[in-house]
Amino acid sequence: MDRQILQAMREHAQRDYPREACGLVVVVDGRGKYVPCRNAAEGSEHFILPAEDYAAAEDMGEIVAVVHSHPDVPAQPSEADLVSCEASGLPWHILSWPADDLRTIVPSGYEAPLVGRQFSHGVLDCYTLIRDWYRRERCIDLPDFARRDDWWKSGEDLYMRHYAEAGFVAVSQDQPEQAGDVILMQLRAKVANHAGIYLGDGHMLHHLHDRLSSRDVYGGYWQEITRCVLRYKGL
Template sequence: MKTSTLQAIKAHAVAEYPRECCGLVIVAKGREKYIACRNAAAGTEHFILPGEDYAEAEEKGEIVAVVHSHPDMPAAPTQADRVACEASGLAWHIVGVDSVDGAPAAGEVVTISPSGYLAPLVGREFSHGVLDCYQLIVDWYKQERDISLKQFHRADDWWNDGSSDLYTEGFPQAGFVAIKDGDKPQVGDVILMQIRSSNGVPNHAGIYIGDGLMLHHLHGRLSSRDVYGGYFQEVTRAILRYKDDIVV
């Protein structure tokens, strides 16, 4: 990476602190350039690079890398970074930013490239929209059934926006239908739960894996296998089955 590109990245990271910065490195007419983009994420936990910013960068040159910062944490890639890097097919540059004597200062830059990484089903870190409860179900179906489920956009904090019912609307698009009340869950069934949702709609999903257990990923926790009973049954709003598993 050229010195001027690195300087531009670090300046952007400092300017956006304590939020994550994000941007793209392009090559246009044989010259490398950093394009600062907007972070459309709510809060400071992650970044969302808008599609229109990506498209504008593509018009200016060939995109060769994705950039973002890690405020108040090491530049080492998270599991979400590694998963998203694989999906992008591009190199990722991560810059650490810390407060030094009351002012932000950019430090180490770590670069990763696609290498075939897959996040574990159990013990993965939470990152909404990248490694969350829906993505866990997507990955389980791919690994266990070789089925690629449809992705749908998941805006930050959608369950508290006063109107969205994303999972009720989204899972049917991915090929799931509700089973009858009283029917017992079978392996692969999706359990829709409502957990602290201001919209009063299901906002958490787990997958039944048999023997009274479900695999799920709660916000702010590692993905885990837990007994499907007690509290989780109380907050269950529907159990869905993949269309290919329905016997008529």
């Protein structure tokens, strides 16, 4: 790691502490340069690097690495870090602060397990689980959709707005029948803000906020809060 880049990373981590700092390493005129970016996340436990900041860095030169800090926790990559590193196709430098410990990870084919994965909104959440299940079990790539933190609290009805675009049709109000049916649920919100995949035999796979993804019995409370059941066209 170039000493000037590392020092710039440290200074950025200190400025943004206790929030996560994020940035990019860019090669400009044959030299590496650290480009600090904004963290658009509303909370302090993760980061969202705005697309416009990424585009601005691309205009400067070639992006060769993603950087972010871990305030008050070790530089050990989270499951969300490993998944996001794979998606970016770039090395990731993680700097714990103020411990000042650096760890680098690179894409290596990592895939989060379907059961027992950690929650990270937008990276490992209930819709990500649906996308991963369909890709692994049905060889179907579902589109991703931008979603800000706590979108349901502002009344954004994202699931109902986008399910047809993702290739699904509504088949029932509350009764999944075949494996792969997607169950939309309204969990203490004004809109459908949670989803699970029916696995058959009365069980579903889902990922609740701030919990590990799990395989649970579908019925009772889950059926009470079901808004509708979707099925992928052609299945």
